Amino acid sequence: MITKRIIPCLDVKNGRVVKGVNFEGLSDVNDPVALAEYYSGAGADELVFYDITASAEGRQLFTDVLRKTAERVFIPLTVGGGINTVDDFDRVLKCGADKVSVNSGAIRDPGLIAQAAKRYGDQCVVLSVDVKRVDGVFRVFARGGRENTGMEAISWIRRCVENGAGEVVVNSIDTDGVRGGFDLPLLEAVCDVVAVPVIASGGAGNMAHFIDLFKALPKVDAGLAASIFHFGEVKISDLKQKMADAGIPTRL
């Protein structure tokens, strides 16, 4: 049976990891390549690199980082941030990315997912969506969660999957940063309408939150987090052992 994936997410700006981390044996805590190698060695099942650079020079640094990472880290790499055109897909796939995640780019150009899926295959196209409850309705937020698009989230996700998104990262703005656990009601609503892998993001504060996620929602395929891994509060090797002990299919 397919194992549940644990995915650390690295925010990269101008070629450097944004939140510095202190790990034993890691001399440069802001070096994305070193951090990626560290996580891969600790048992991460996949890595997400998120480019939060705005400038063209920064973009170039990002692809350099990506290439160096793909030369040394042999687990799937998903890349997001600044993906607005099929050419952007091309740029990062050539540097060793396996999957490309689109968020605001798909909102601006609703044809992007279909074009990219046709050229690279559905399995290559990941929809990333930031969701927040507004008056009890799940709404899609754009621009890093700052702007309410007014679109209803579940139907948006379903439409994107119909257009060819092969995987969905569901990031709950409501639970993000709260560290009280993943947004199970939102994730359940998404799992009910799509038949592609769903990755939970936003809210993980400890190991038990991942166990709760996979026990409560067996249809969720992966859990993604950033700061709890970066700050060493949760060690991926410990987490995966705990998951296996709890009877969750896990790659050890």
Added chain:
Amino acid sequence: MIAIVDYGVGNLFSLTSSFAAIGQEVVVTADPRVLEAADKILLPGVGAFGDAADKLRATGLDKVLVQLAKQGKPLMGICLGMQLLFEEGHEYGIHKGLGLIPGKVVAMKNVIPQALKIPHMGWNALDFQKESPLFAHIKNRDCVYFVHSYYATDCREAVIATAEYGAMLTAAVQMGNVFGCQFHPEKSGTVGLNILRAFAEMEG
């Protein structure tokens, strides 16, 4: 020297990097003379069976690969490259493969429970069915990374490992000097590198 067949299918960046990581020299080529001079041949591939098989035939590489395999040169296919080793692929019509391994490649949607997602994507454990030099450095139940919607069936004695996904899906095959991995060793961490290393170490 390992030759990676370049026939315009898929991105070879991770594969060439994997061999570099285990200290193996590779050459990416479509030149029959280079393939002939190589110790071993690796056939990669992503995409649809028919397109890839057409590309091999259009360049004449199909005949070259079959001939070199029959001469005993170790040949390994990865993902779609593995599927191309079989007799037939049933993806958007029926297409002829290289016929180096018995069997055909068919959609998994007809054999796995409907509740399971397609593609079969992610890390899954290998269940060894036979001993193989390909497994010299890995253990039964080690996990590898899969992404595929079609699988090889009717492979008779060629199956050396399966992966459980609502059905026992063919994960790796061998017929003498011809090997195939449905999964991506270049994306399967240390286990994957150890599979590539085992292939690289085989006697040519």
